[in-house]
Amino acid sequence: MFEPGNLAQSPSGLSDWPRPFVFRATHLDGSTVPAGGHFHFDLNLFDLEKPAIAYLVTAFAQLAQEGLGPHHGRADLISVWRRNQAGEVIAPVFEDNSFRQEGMIAAHLSLQPASTKVESVSVRFLSPTELKTSHGLADRPEFGVLASRIRDRLSTLRNLYDGGPLEIDFCGFGERASRVRLTRCHIHRIEVVRQSSRSGKIHSIGGFIGEAEYEGDLAEFVPYLEAARWTGVGRQTVWGKGEISMERGK
Numbered sequence: 520m521f522e523p524g525n526l527a528q529s530p531s532g533l534s535d536w537p538r539p540f541v542f543r544a545t546h547l548d549g550s551t552v553p554a555g556g557h558f559h560f561d562l563n564l565f566d567l568e569k570p571a572i573a574y575l576v577t578a579f580a581q582l583a584q585e586g587l588g589p590h591h592g593r594a595d596l597i598s599v600w601r602r603n604q605a606g607e608v609i610a611p612v613f614e615d616n617s618f619r620q621e622g623m624i625a626a627h628l629s630l631q632p633a634s635t636k637v638e639s640v641s642v643r644f645l646s647p648t649e650l651k652t653s654h655g656l657a658d659r660p661e662f663g664v665l666a667s668r669i670r671d672r673l674s675t676l677r678n679l680y681d682g683g684p685l686e687i688d689f690c691g692f693g694e695r696a697s698r699v700r701l702t703r704c705h706i707h708r709i710e711v712v713r714q715s716s717r718s719g720k721i722h723s724i725g726g727f728i729g730e731a732e733y734e735g736d737l738a739e740f741v742p743y744l745e746a747a748r749w750t751g752v753g754r755q756t757v758w759g760k761g762e763i764s765m766e767r768g769k
Contacts, residue, residue, distance in 0.1 A: 521578075537672070538757040539566035539680050540575070541750065545646055545759065552592070561602070563749045566680045567625055572599075576613045604628070628746045630673070630685070633738040639702075639768025640733050642744065646762040647709055647726030649754040659704055662733045663697030666740050669747045676750060692739075699735035706731065713758065724758050732768075741767065 521538065543561035552558045564571060576599055583594040599613040601622040612622035642665070650657040650664050657664050670692055674685040706729030713722050744765040751761035 536679055537675060539571065539676070540564045541756050541762075542759045543762065545762070552594075557597075565676045565750065568680075572612060572623060573618065576618070628742070628749065630742045630746065633741040635738070637737040637741050637767055638734060640737055640741065640744065641730060641766045641768065642733070643730045643764045643766075644706065644726075644728045644762075645764060646751075646759050647711055647724060647728060648752065648761045648763070649726040650752070651754065659701065660706065660727070660731050661697075661701050662699040662735070662740075663693060665752065666696035666699070666743060667693045669743045669750075669752045672750055672752055672756070673743065673746055695736070696740060699733050699737060699740070701731060702734050703730075703732040705729050724755055724760055726753070726760055734768075741765070 541563050543563065547558060547560060550558065562575065564575065576596070580596040583596050585591070586593050596613075598611060599622070600608045601610045601612050601624070603609050604626050610622040610624070611619045613619065642660070644660070648660070650660060650668050652664055670685065670687075670689065674689075678684040706727040708725065708727045710723070710725040713724050714720070715722065744763070747761075747763055748765065750756065751759075752763060753761040755761075
């Protein structure tokens with residue numbers, strides 16, 4: 520679960536598989552939870568094997584008891600709940616020390632093009648984002664790069680954890696995405712680092728945040744942008760990087 524590349528031969532030359540989950544916990548930045556207080560975080564899981572959620576619940580229950588945060592404050596895992604595609608909490612997965620079957624139903628994200636014409640979208644980069652190009656890291660989130668990295672991440676996750684890569688024309692997808700124009704870009708880079716508790720090494724997890732607007736024939740790409748809300752895009756998504764949201768233009 521946490522080091523999946525060690526389990527089998529990696530496809531497509533991947534030496535380090537993307538983890539089948541991402542954290543969403545920016546609302547806890549800078550927080551101090553008092554004794555007796557409550558907190559929550561979100562975790563989006565992409566492995567559809569039924570034992571996966573049980574492994575995660577067990578791991579986090581043990582981790583909470585061993586201690587969280589810089590001072591290793593101990594906690595109890597009280598419950599785990601499932602959200603729907605609108606982000607609403609709808610069903611318990613784990614409560615009162617037992618698993619609930621009604622919560623173990625996966626959401627399905629359709630990649631079918633939008634049914635109506637979409638000519639503009641606004642994308643907000645909510646957490647530090649880094650997008651790879653053939654020349655290194657992108658300075659600006661040009662749509663061709665953004666859409667291609669979303670496509671690649673979705674295909675890789677599907678290949679590793681859900682029955683095979685996307686069955687689409689990758690080159691054609693990229694060419695059509697490159698014709699979408701970046702019309703406004705208001706981003707800035709922030710520097711963030713983390714220290715590994717295992718090795719003591721310092722890792723950069725910075726990137727750009729902000730907002731970008733795009734214009735063009737976007738109906739094909741809207742479902743990919745919506746899916747990326749859950750998966751993230753770019754480097755180091757498992758640590759919460761690359762979280763985005765999207766709004767359609769009027």
